[in-house]
Amino acid sequence: MSDLPLLVSCERDFLVHLVAIPAEARVGDLIEAAASLVVGVHVPDRPLSTVHIRKIDGDAALPIDATVTDAGIEAMDWVHLFFDAAPEGEPVQ
Amino acid sequence: MTLLQRSDWYDVARDTNWTPSFVSEADLFPPEMSDPFDMPKAAWAEYDEPYKVSYAEYVKVQREKDAGVYAVNTAAARTRFMEEAGQRWHSILKLHFGAVSLAESSSQISEGRMARFGMAPGMRNMATFGLLDEIRHGQTQLYFAHESLKHSPQFNFAHKLLGTQEWGAIMTRATLDDVFLGRDAVTTAIMLTFAFETGFTNMQFIGLAGDAAEAGDTSFSNLISSIQTDESRHAQIGAPLLKLMVKNGYKDEAQKAVDIGFWRTYRFFALLTGTVIDYFMPLEKRTSSFKEFMEEWIVGQFERTLLDMGLDLPWYWDFFLEDIESFHHGMHIGWWLYRDTVWFNVPAGVSPAERDWLESKYPGWNDSWGRLWSQIGENIRAGRTDLTVPKTLPVVCSFNNLPMVTDPSKPWAGKDQMLTYKGKKYYFQSHVEKWVFEQDPERYAAHQTLIDQFLAGRIQPPTYEGALNYMGLSPVERGKDAENFAWAFAGREPRTMAAE
Amino acid sequence: MTTASVRSDGLSGNMVGPVLRAGELADAVVEAIHRDNPDQEVTVIDKRAYLRVQVLGECVVRRATLEEVLRRPFLMQEIEPILASFAGQIESTERYVRFFLDHRR
Ligand SMILES: [Fe+2]
Ligand SMILES: [Fe+2]
Numbered sequence: 001m002s003d004l005p006l007l008v009s010c011e012r013d014f015l016v017h018l019v020a021i022p023a024e025a026r027v028g029d030l031i032e033a034a035a036s037l038v039v040g041v042h043v044p045d046r047p048l049s050t051v052h053i054r055k056i057d058g059d060a061a062l063p064i065d066a067t068v069t070d071a072g073i074e075a076m077d078w079v080h081l082f083f084d085a086a087p088e089g090e091p092v093q
Numbered sequence: 094m095t096l097l098q099r100s101d102w103y104d105v106a107r108d109t110n111w112t113p114s115f116v117s118e119a120d121l122f123p124p125e126m127s128d129p130f131d132m133p134k135a136a137w138a139e140y141d142e143p144y145k146v147s148y149a150e151y152v153k154v155q156r157e158k159d160a161g162v163y164a165v166n167t168a169a170a171r172t173r174f175m176e177e178a179g180q181r182w183h184s185i186l187k188l189h190f191g192a193v194s195l196a197e198s199s200s201q202i203s204e205g206r207m208a209r210f211g212m213a214p215g216m217r218n219m220a221t222f223g224l225l226d227e228i229r230h231g232q233t234q235l236y237f238a239h240e241s242l243k244h245s246p247q248f249n250f251a252h253k254l255l256g257t258q259e260w261g262a263i264m265t266r267a268t269l270d271d272v273f274l275g276r277d278a279v280t281t282a283i284m285l286t287f288a289f290e291t292g293f294t295n296m297q298f299i300g301l302a303g304d305a306a307e308a309g310d311t312s313f314s315n316l317i318s319s320i321q322t323d324e325s326r327h328a329q330i331g332a333p334l335l336k337l338m339v340k341n342g343y344k345d346e347a348q349k350a351v352d353i354g355f356w357r358t359y360r361f362f363a364l365l366t367g368t369v370i371d372y373f374m375p376l377e378k379r380t381s382s383f384k385e386f387m388e389e390w391i392v393g394q395f396e397r398t399l400l401d402m403g404l405d406l407p408w409y410w411d412f413f414l415e416d417i418e419s420f421h422h423g424m425h426i427g428w429w430l431y432r433d434t435v436w437f438n439v440p441a442g443v444s445p446a447e448r449d450w451l452e453s454k455y456p457g458w459n460d461s462w463g464r465l466w467s468q469i470g471e472n473i474r475a476g477r478t479d480l481t482v483p484k485t486l487p488v489v490c491s492f493n494n495l496p497m498v499t500d501p502s503k504p505w506a507g508k509d510q511m512l513t514y515k516g517k518k519y520y521f522q523s524h525v526e527k528w529v530f531e532q533d534p535e536r537y538a539a540h541q542t543l544i545d546q547f548l549a550g551r552i553q554p555p556t557y558e559g560a561l562n563y564m565g566l567s568p569v570e571r572g573k574d575a576e577n578f579a580w581a582f583a584g585r586e587p588r589t590m591a592a593e
Numbered sequence: 594m595t596t597a598s599v600r601s602d603g604l605s606g607n608m609v610g611p612v613l614r615a616g617e618l619a620d621a622v623v624e625a626i627h628r629d630n631p632d633q634e635v636t637v638i639d640k641r642a643y644l645r646v647q648v649l650g651e652c653v654v655r656r657a658t659l660e661e662v663l664r665r666p667f668l669m670q671e672i673e674p675i676l677a678s679f680a681g682q683i684e685s686t687e688r689y690v691r692f693f694l695d696h697r698r
Contacts, residue, residue: 005548007488007520014423014465014501016488016520018544041472041480042465057507076518078511098687144685150670158674295678299612299643302677306615306642314642318614321677332682380640389645394680397606401682401694 004068006030009056010038010081027053027071028064034081050084099147109214127210128279136341140213144329151222155229155323162233162319168240171312175244180438180575182308183245185301185373187437189317190238190251192261192365193297196269197320198231199255203273203281207330210278216330223286223327230320237316246569250436257565260434260543261364264494267540268361272354279334283347284354287331290324292355292395293362298324300386301366307378332402339403351399352407353529359413360420360493360522367421368428371451372442382454387417409525416523418455422462423498430483431496432572433561440575441466444583461502473581486560489542491519492526514538608636608647609681609692611654618675619644625658629689643677652681652692 003020017037021030035051052061056078062071073079113121124131146154175183204227207220238251254262273285298321305314338347363383370383381389392414396406407413425442432439443451443466451458472480487496497520499505509524514534521527530537543560546552552563561571610626613619623646627635630648638645646652659667669687681692 009499009505012464012501014426014462014498016497018486018488018547037484040468042468044468056505057511078507078520080505100687143683146670150668154670154673157671161674295612299677302614303640303642315614318642318677319674322614322674325676325678326673329683390678393606394678397680397694398682400698401696403696 004073004075006073007056007076007078008034008037008081009078010034010043011083012043013038014042016078021068023069024067026064027062027066027068030068030073030079031064031081034079038081046083051081052083053079053081056080099145099150103145103147107214107218109217122210122212124277126206126277128212129277130279130338130343130346132212132338132341132343136337136343137212139337139340140215140333142215142219142329142333144219144326145215146219146222146326151225155225158319158322159229159233162316171240172243174310174312175241178308178310179375181373181375181440182310183241184437184440184575185369186238186241186313187245187247187250188365188369188373188435189297189301190234190241190248191254191436192265194231194234194238194251195255196265197227197234199269200273200285201227201231203276203285204327206276206281207278211282211330212278213334216278216282216334219327219330223323223330226323226327229323233316233320237313247436247438247572250570253565254436258543258546259436259564259566260489260494262564263543264364264489265361267494268357271536272357280350282331282334283350284358285331286328287335288351288354289358290328291331291398292391293358293366294321294324294328295390295394296362296370296386297366300381300390301369303380304370304374304378307380308375332398335402335404344403348404348407349532351404352409353532355407356409356413356525356529357493360495363417363421364424364495368425371421371454372425372447373440376444376447376450379450383421384417384454409528412523412525419461419500419503420498420522422455422458423500424495426462426465427487427496427498429574430481431487432574433482434564434566435572436566436570438573438575441580443470444580446583447580457502461500465501470581473578474585478578483557485557486544486547488520489544490522490526491540491542492521492530492537494542495522497522607650607694607697609650609694610635610646610648610652610679611676611690611692612678612680613644613646614675614677615639615642615644616675618672621659621662622646622654622672622675624662625654626652628662629653629655629658645680647680648692650694650697653689654691655689656687 004023006019006021007016008019009016017034019034019037021033031051031053032048034053035048039046039051054061062073122128201224204220204224208217208224211217211220235251238248241248255266272289273281276284298317302314302318305317335347338344366386367383370379370381370386399406428435429439429441448459448463452463469481472478489495490497497510506524510521510527512519512527512531515538517538519530521530541549547555547560552559611622613622623637623644626646626648630652633648636647638647654672656667656669669685669690672690679692681694684691684693
């Protein structure tokens with residue numbers, strides 16, 4: 001199976017990254033690959049366990065153990081990383 | 094012998110509209126090249142160019158202008174200035190000449206189209222001079238860039254850029270094609286001469302001339318402000334046309350052309366002028382912020398003229414006024430991160446003093462864009478400059494070809510930024526780009542952005558390095574940090590400099 | 594929707610006039626504008642490389658006046674090399690150049 005090209009943005013970041021991921025990869029793998037472009041790079045470092053992913057036009061976090069295909073992600077979809085709310089209640093993008 | 098005054102003969106001499114007998118009117122002026130709205134002859138007869146010139150006057154005045162441009166500095170003084178000017182100023186010049194020289198040259202085609210297919214003799218006259226003007230603009234700027242080659246091979250991009258697949262080149266070609274190379278004479282007159290030339294070129298050619306004078310670059314200041322005196326004349330091709338369109342019931346058509354042309358032009362100049370004015374310019378030489386220039390030239394001068402033509406503000410005006418606070422900041426951090434992909438060395442422009450300036454001009458900057466730069470600065474100080482080099486391409490807007498960006502303290506607009514057309518997904522910088530696309534999807538749908546080209550497998554190997562080669566950038570031409578990361582250490586001791 | 598935006602410089606949206614490349618001729622044009630618009634307040638904003646001249650509603654500059662100021666013959670077209678831009682609409686003739694608005698607000 002060939003790689004799925006995806007659009008990935010991230011809370012507190014400013015742009016959309018083009019990320020290719022194998023269709024059989026898990027959502028957790030996608031989070032890891034995507035976060036490596038932003039977390040500790042453009043935004044402060046934080047544990048991966050506090051990073052989640054959703055479709056840009058949806059609210060629900062995608063299940064990390066599902067494959068990206070089973071999570072309903074198709075080629076050239078736009079997904080968005082978001083963080084556990086900060087204790088002091090920083091604005092969430 | 095007394096010579097006639099111009100006004101004694103001009104109206105008779107310019108009246109070159111006659112009834113064709115060898116070909117039909119429609120063959121002589123095909124609607125798709127001349128006037129797609131098929132406005133009545135009586136309406137066209139009202140066209141009266143407000144800035145009249147005879148050929149003899151034109152030649153005399155242009156000769157004087159050119160003499161002024163070339164005489165200002167001796168070659169020796171110019172060389173001395175360039176040697177002392179510093180990387181930041183060199184970058185401004187490289188960016189300007191790359192983005193502008195051949196773009197202006199190409200607008201000969203637009204002027205030529207109006208000169209041949211304009212329905213009013215006055216329009217054809219003005220456009221003929223406009224065409225000659227654009228030859229001058231291409232030539233003088235290439236000359237200055239060529240003279241600078243001894244300072245850096247990157248100046249070669251004045252000539253090279255538009256023939257490459259560099260992302261800025263793709264963006265520039267797409268913009269020029271849409272706004273002024275691929276349009277009929279009427280639409281060209283509105284989008285190019287009105288939206289582009291009476292609006293935005295003022296900022297790059299007069300606003301920047303002010304900054305150039307402050308920076309001591311008299312030659313460049315003089316060169317670009319001299320060019321703008323030509324623009325100022327031939328930009329008047331659009332005004333009489335807009336007036337007759339409004340008067341004769343074609344306001345909606347005129348308004349739509351302004352709305353489309355203005356937006357596309359805005360993006361181009363936000364990238365080009367916005368980043369230069371607010372980040373590239375040495376702090377002590379800045380005269381105004383980009384936002385202040387926009388308020389002077391666009392919100393003040395252009396907006397007022399637009400209303401005086403009998404047109405309305407574009408429907409997205411409120412959004413536009415918000416957007417000028419943020420979009421170009423995203424373009425600038427994009428330049429810097431993807432500095433490998435451009436033909437000039439990119440200054441970060443975010444030393445502590447510069448951050449204070451940015452915060453004062455754009456309240457809230459520190460908490461949005463500033464946070465990104467803080468993280469980047471920290472990585473550099475930790476010796477992790479590798480983290481400042483991108484691992485993948487940014488997704489660009491399907492319409493304007495620029496990386497899609499948002500103010501980091503604000504959410505993306507999601508649904509308003511996307512659509513599916515004939516099975517393909519399109520993503521847009523904003524709902525305005527999406528609106529323009531929807532006005533004529535067939536015009537835009539087949540365009541291949543850099544991302545489309547990548548996904549089609551044209552970039553081999555399909556890696557970041559492969560993309561750099563695809564963009565035509567040899568290792569010596571690729572941009573670096575203009576100050577070798579010194580900004581990240583400014584005001585901090587001990588100063589350990591990373592090397593790039 | 595035709596409401597003009599709020600101007601941060603506090604100037605009236607009805608100001609018209611030339612933007613001149615700085616130099617001797619620009620100074621002469623400014624002087625001529627003072628003489629040719631006697632009942633109007635003339636504001637000059639100096640941006641070093643250029644001067645923005647502002648007059649409310651209408652601004653005229655005449656060839657004859659420029660000849661007086663410069664003490665030499667002057668053709669109206671000689672203004673073009675320094676006329677970088679302008680606010681308002683333009684009417685350019687052999688005897689004068691005029692900046693104006695059709696609709697005052
Ligand atoms: Fe030009
Ligand atoms: Fe032009």
